[in-house]
Amino acid sequence: MSFESFPTTAPPGHSSATTVTNLLDGLTEPQQEAVEYFEGPLQILAGPGSGKTRVITRRIARLVDRGVHPSSILAITFTNKAAREMQERVNQLLPESRIWISTFHRFCASVLRRRGRSVGLESNFVIFNKSDQLQVLRHVLNDLDMDAVRVPVAKLGARISHIKNTMVSSEEFTRSLEYEVGEPFDMIVAQVYPKYQETLLASNAVDFDDLLLHVVKLFQENPALRAEYDDRFRFLLVDEYQDTNVIQYQLVRSLGIDRPNVCVTGDPDQSIYAWRGANIENILHFERDFEHAKLVRLEQNFRSTALILQSADQLISHNRMRKAKSLTTDAEDGEAVQLLRFKDGRSEADGIAEVIRKQCTEAGSKWRDFAIFYRVNSMSRELELAFTRHHIPFQVAAGLAFYDRTEIRDLLAYLRLIENPVDTIAFARVVNRPARGIGKTSQNKLTAWATENGVGPMEAARRADRITSLTKTAKIKLKAFVGIMDTFSLANAGSVSDLLKKIVEKTAYSRTWSAASSEQAITKQANVEELVNAAAQYDEANADDPSITGFLETTALASDVDAVDADAGKVTLMTIHAAKGLEFPSVVIVGLEHGLIPHERSIKSNDPKQLEEERRLLFVGMTRAMRNLYMTTAQVRAERGTPRITIPSTFLAETTFDIIDGSKPDGTRKKSGTSSKPNKNQELRNKLKASLAAGNKPLLTTGAALLSGSDEEVGLPDAGSASTFAVGMRVRHPKYGMGTVTHIAGFAKRRTVEVEFTNGSRTETFSVSHCPLQLIGVR
DNA sequence: TGCCCGGTCGTTTTT
DNA sequence: CGACCGGGCA
Numbered sequence: 001m002s003f004e005s006f007p008t009t010a011p012p013g014h015s016s017a018t019t020v021t022n023l024l025d026g027l028t029e030p031q032q033e034a035v036e037y038f039e040g041p042l043q044i045l046a047g048p049g050s051g052k053t054r055v056i057t058r059r060i061a062r063l064v065d066r067g068v069h070p071s072s073i074l075a076i077t078f079t080n081k082a083a084r085e086m087q088e089r090v091n092q093l094l095p096e097s098r099i100w101i102s103t104f105h106r107f108c109a110s111v112l113r114r115r116g117r118s119v120g121l122e123s124n125f126v127i128f129n130k131s132d133q134l135q136v137l138r139h140v141l142n143d144l145d146m147d148a149v150r151v152p153v154a155k156l157g158a159r160i161s162h163i164k165n166t167m168v169s170s171e172e173f174t175r176s177l178e179y180e181v182g183e184p185f186d187m188i189v190a191q192v193y194p195k196y197q198e199t200l201l202a203s204n205a206v207d208f209d210d211l212l213l214h215v216v217k218l219f220q221e222n223p224a225l226r227a228e229y230d231d232r233f234r235f236l237l238v239d240e241y242q243d244t245n246v247i248q249y250q251l252v253r254s255l256g257i258d259r260p261n262v263c264v265t266g267d268p269d270q271s272i273y274a275w276r277g278a279n280i281e282n283i284l285h286f287e288r289d290f291e292h293a294k295l296v297r298l299e300q301n302f303r304s305t306a307l308i309l310q311s312a313d314q315l316i317s318h319n320r321m322r323k324a325k326s327l328t329t330d331a332e333d334g335e336a337v338q339l340l341r342f343k344d345g346r347s348e349a350d351g352i353a354e355v356i357r358k359q360c361t362e363a364g365s366k367w368r369d370f371a372i373f374y375r376v377n378s379m380s381r382e383l384e385l386a387f388t389r390h391h392i393p394f395q396v397a398a399g400l401a402f403y404d405r406t407e408i409r410d411l412l413a414y415l416r417l418i419e420n421p422v423d424t425i426a427f428a429r430v431v432n433r434p435a436r437g438i439g440k441t442s443q444n445k446l447t448a449w450a451t452e453n454g455v456g457p458m459e460a461a462r463r464a465d466r467i468t469s470l471t472k473t474a475k476i477k478l479k480a481f482v483g484i485m486d487t488f489s490l491a492n493a494g495s496v497s498d499l500l501k502k503i504v505e506k507t508a509y510s511r512t513w514s515a516a517s518s519e520q521a522i523t524k525q526a527n528v529e530e531l532v533n534a535a536a537q538y539d540e541a542n543a544d545d546p547s548i549t550g551f552l553e554t555t556a557l558a559s560d561v562d563a564v565d566a567d568a569g570k571v572t573l574m575t576i577h578a579a580k581g582l583e584f585p586s587v588v589i590v591g592l593e594h595g596l597i598p599h600e601r602s603i604k605s606n607d608p609k610q611l612e613e614e615r616r617l618l619f620v621g622m623t624r625a626m627r628n629l630y631m632t633t634a635q636v637r638a639e640r641g642t643p644r645i646t647i648p649s650t651f652l653a654e655t656t657f658d659i660i661d662g663s664k665p666d667g668t669r670k671k672s673g674t675s676s677k678p679n680k681n682q683e684l685r686n687k688l689k690a691s692l693a694a695g696n697k698p699l700l701t702t703g704a705a706l707l708s709g710s711d712e713e714v715g716l717p718d719a720g721s722a723s724t725f726a727v728g729m730r731v732r733h734p735k736y737g738m739g740t741v742t743h744i745a746g747f748a749k750r751r752t753v754e755v756e757f758t759n760g761s762r763t764e765t766f767s768v769s770h771c772p773l774q775l776i777g778v779r
Numbered sequence: 780t781g782c783c784c785g786g787t788c789g790t791t792t793t794t
Numbered sequence: 795c796g797a798c799c800g801g802g803c804a
Contacts, residue, residue, distance in 0.1 A: 078793090079793090079794075080794085103794070105794050106794095152788080152789090153799095154789090208794055209794095211794085212794095273792075273793080275791075275792065276792075276793070276794095375792085376790075376791055376792080377792085378790070378791095378795090432780095435780085435781080439780045439781080440780080442780095556794095558794095559793070575792060576792080577791080577793075578792085599791060599792085601790095601791070602791095617792085638795085639790095639795095640789090640795060640796095641795040642795090
């Protein structure tokens, strides 16, 4: 946004001769280098706010300028939003050029629509999202008679997805377990995974993973096809390369063999998706994978003020597994990062609201200048309540995504079934919605018959007369359902939106919520209307070739983050992950607490890699801020309903900021900002370092000390400090049983112990002042 | 067949 | 604390 308002000197419709210099105008030397580099692999290591998008878009324009045909350039991004933004900016430089800019998933969908026959997909296949996926798994479990055993479906899905992302097929997975007994859970997975794939294929459907996986397989099995695509896309550009997983990597590789003009951009320090299979190695080993690769580093930051950048840089420099990078800026110092401390989550939310209001009334800020980031979605609630109380307009980039709402999924399922009558999941969803007297029993009989006779659910319903197990009424009702469905077609309705309207009308869909409270009914009605609007938009954009499949693809690959509108005139609330790639004049990062940032899961994993990813996550959050950066802590935070005393984030000991008492109306500033003299915060950091050098493990302690709330000097705890607990002590907990104390941190009321329990190998942190721990003795 | 309640579960991040 | 599943009852 900000610095990108660089004037486009070329008038619209310019001829190419004048653009070369213009395309390099206002670029730094490394930026120019990246734009100018022509053929061969190119890696752009782009720090936050270093003008990456600008470089890529200009590079594309420059390629066209050199005579490369626009249709032989493919740019791939991760999110729709990034793709759209890049498309817009390329269009500014090259109006009407129709460069193909797409996400990995959309690109693969289009390949599969054209060439998916050999992996068993019709061109109108549907894309199953997560809830469809879970539905499939439930069906599979049902068929396998496994519901007796409690199997967590979501976990199954996650496990299968993970296996797929390591490119292990169901056959390979099952075979691998024949030789080696795996986890008990994997034994279940081994049974479910193949059936799951079968169901998808029988439904002419793919899940998100399949979308990529099928294409990679297609290219592997059909070298001529791979070569065709490789050749067609003479230039390939991949954004956010640090987030690619094994499959995406394979895809990029297979498109860059004959024509290795692959340009990747990314920043290892912003890799925050390793948990879902992203492989930092991909970017770290680019030079090895693509011979004679050129490397360009963009290290000058045009986004943040110097003090913000400095704090972020301090933090990230604590990562050990890292390509060192020097972030620089010409910007003024600006205001120091501020740490606002509150007593609990509610006053934190109120305090943030007050800060924002104050900035808007006194400093001329606008609501839209502010973004609040949190680690977990559940933390948005308290903030939403506070903003409502304070009458501050806000938008949340999360919650139930629009296309995940029941009424929307129901109507989409109708569309799916019309287009693809073998979609068992859509059938199950729709056949009795609104209720038309076709219950579970009848459905089970029908699907059993369908499987037996090798037909899809709609075909089975059509032949309901032949299914002897069905009751007479069930047969009649199924026939009626088929009758209604037969009246629906795109050809008859004329457009997707009209078809949707017809469905709503003919099925009397609003009966579904007749029982719901009126307020709910109104929301649902509005959602349905919004869906029709979305369809109308699709109709308009695809007037030349409208299809149900096309519309469904749009909805399947849309995400809630796409809906955030930077210009909405509202404060934006989102997770730190969702904030990647964005920037805001003022940013608040909420809950800098142990267990939140870094997240408990990463801490408990005991894996330094995971902790480093948490650090990168905070780094990403901090570097979104242009002018003001606030971070907050609450001394007490309700967790699963019960309030618990918090421990400050260890990361606070690794960066610089001013501490502000957020609960005081004006905020009592402990140390003021712009001086570079070490403040108390830094003295404490020095102590921490000395202590670390002495072989202690006091990160928690120092974090706590930092925020201990008193101005008096606080020392680090030693063996003799006042506490009855000591590392190595045996304790008993009424619920978790026997355990051993592994860490002690904090002082007085804020003193905490971490206990590793013997059975179940779980680890819990307790506040000494109120915990039910019983001392047993020393190990 | 459908509704309601009760219990269980988990609880990070997403195309 | 909340969502969601499954079971049991009307």
